[in-house]
Amino acid sequence: MQxxxxxxxxxxxxxxxxxxxAEETRLLRQMTVxxxxxxxxxxxxxxxxxxxxxxxxxxxxxxxxxEELQRRLGTLAxxxxxxxxxxx
Numbered sequence: 001m002q003x004x005x006x007x008x009x010x011x012x013x014x015x016x017x018x019x020x021x022a023e024e025t026r027l028l029r030q031m032t033v034x035x036x037x038x039x040x041x042x043x044x045x046x047x048x049x050x051x052x053x054x055x056x057x058x059x060x061x062x063x064x065x066x067e068e069l070q071r072r073l074g075t076l077a078x079x080x081x082x083x084x085x086x087x088x
Contacts, residue, residue: 044051
């Protein structure tokens, strides 16, 4: 009986999940790049101890991600400058 109630509760959570994801997407789209970076840095500060503990395991992945992020930000900056009509 308890297990059936548990499944029913999980089902209700899943049913509403699309709405949660839609709201999350809406809120994220309202954020500026600066706000997004502030959130990223706040998360990094919060998880810094765990990041240090797992540094050896995930260093290569993190470096690859940061390189990709830098490449994308460079591309974005180039496009922004082009749209403004300024030389890059």
